Amino acid sequence: MTTNLPQPGDEIHAWKLMGIERLERERRKGPSPPGPYEAIVAPQWNGLCGSDMHIYLTALLGEEKMKVPFVLGHEASGIVVEVGSEVRGLTVGDRVALEPGEGCGRCEDCKRGSYNHCDEMRFAAADGLDGTLQGLYKLPADLCYKLPDNVSLEEGALMEPLAVAVNAVTNIANLPHSANVVVFGAGPVGLLTMAVAKALGARRIIAVDVQAQRLEFARSYVATDIFVASRMKEGESKEAYSQRHAGDIRQSLGIADRGLESIDVVIDCSAAEVCMQTGMWLLRRKGTYVQVGCGPLYVKLPMRIIADRELTVKGCFRYGPGVYTRAIDLVSRGLIDLKPLVTHKYKWEDAVKAFETTKAGKGEDGQMAIKVMIGPPPRA
Numbered sequence: 255m256t257t258n259l260p261q262p263g264d265e266i267h268a269w270k271l272m273g274i275e276r277l278e279r280e281r282r283k284g285p286s287p288p289g290p291y292e293a294i295v296a297p298q299w300n301g302l303c304g305s306d307m308h309i310y311l312t313a314l315l316g317e318e319k320m321k322v323p324f325v326l327g328h329e330a331s332g333i334v335v336e337v338g339s340e341v342r343g344l345t346v347g348d349r350v351a352l353e354p355g356e357g358c359g360r361c362e363d364c365k366r367g368s369y370n371h372c373d374e375m376r377f378a379a380a381d382g383l384d385g386t387l388q389g390l391y392k393l394p395a396d397l398c399y400k401l402p403d404n405v406s407l408e409e410g411a412l413m414e415p416l417a418v419a420v421n422a423v424t425n426i427a428n429l430p431h432s433a434n435v436v437v438f439g440a441g442p443v444g445l446l447t448m449a450v451a452k453a454l455g456a457r458r459i460i461a462v463d464v465q466a467q468r469l470e471f472a473r474s475y476v477a478t479d480i481f482v483a484s485r486m487k488e489g490e491s492k493e494a495y496s497q498r499h500a501g502d503i504r505q506s507l508g509i510a511d512r513g514l515e516s517i518d519v520v521i522d523c524s525a526a527e528v529c530m531q532t533g534m535w536l537l538r539r540k541g542t543y544v545q546v547g548c549g550p551l552y553v554k555l556p557m558r559i560i561a562d563r564e565l566t567v568k569g570c571f572r573y574g575p576g577v578y579t580r581a582i583d584l585v586s587r588g589l590i591d592l593k594p595l596v597t598h599k600y601k602w603e604d605a606v607k608a609f610e611t612t613k614a615g616k617g618e619d620g621q622m623a624i625k626v627m628i629g630p631p632p633r634a
């Protein structure tokens with residue numbers, strides 16, 4: 255099974271970012287032998303996302319300059335090729351999803367179970383660390399999650415964005431049963447958020463986006479209702495627009511202020527200021543708003559609405575303990591279907607095309623891109 259995989263000691267392939275929109279193939283030395291609690295994995299599938307795109311197009315991570323060159327990739331699955339002497343429950347040949355961030359385990363945040371906030375976090379393709387777009391990748395063995403037989407390696411690579419969605423809907427939104435949920439933004443994370451809401455028994459899942467095509471996809475996937483965002487009128491302020499937009503949504507979808515048809519949870523995966531404002535106008539009293547999309551530093555929010563209606567407004571950053579396990583379980587139990595999201599798959603050699611497809615939002619085939627994947631690197 256593992257014979258075609260790069261082995262410890264092999265020279266390996268990697269895709270490096272050299273500068274803005276400049277990817278280069280490289281042959282390099284593989285990782286040093288694993289420490290007692292580490293494992294070496296041969297990454298098989300890598301998914302691309304918005305943060306990869308941001309780095310690809312700007313060579314910047316957030317506002318910080320990353321030191322190029324470095325290897326991209328943080329949404330990966332793989333096969334274990336070596337484990338450290340003290341590793342238990344993980345063996346060579348295991349198919350795994352990789353959690354790409356390692357907390358220090360010693361700081362206040364790690365100790366209270368919020369390792370996503372660890373100041374010493376080492377995250378793949380960030381924090382000066384190489385990512386998973388390479389032949390071998392070394393990481394702590396406890397960040398390798400075994401995939402059940404009925405979950406493929408392709409699906410395994412999607413556990414990273416799914417973990418973001420699972421965390422947002424469960425730990426942050428505390429989704430009540432039979433909830434009515436509005437999700438702004440029907441990109442991959444928005445769609446996964448809708449999928450988790452559905453898996454956990456949401457009553458209505460309303461998708462809002464500016465692109466009708468994305469919404470049609472959302473409806474065919476898991477959304478119960480869709481709404482193409484209203485256009486801004488000439489001279490209309492964002493504040494006036496947002497209030498009117500919320501009214502349009504209410505009227506068109508029969509949303510009420512109170513009771514069965516009111517909105518319990520809004521999750522914003524769009525990062526657009528007007529969506530954040532609209533979301534708050536839509537919520538019922540005591541409703542919960544969760545910010546998943548990463549957007550501008552400052553926005554204008556209807557604070558009196560937040561106060562008067564006692565809204566809960568929460569942030570959301572990556573994921574924490576137990577989230578990967580639950581993400582994998584939801585897929586394994588058939589409650590979430592990841593397959594429809596993979597619209598484009600590219601061979602390792604064609605990684606540049608994968609980035610270009612993600613950038614364009616559609617492939618050379620003209621098909622809308624949701625999730626774009628890059629296949630396994632060759633051994634030699």
Ligand SMILES: [Zn+2]
Nearest residue numbers: 303304305329
């Ligand atoms: Zn990602």
Ligand SMILES: [Zn+2]
Nearest residue numbers: 358361364372
């Ligand atoms: Zn820490």
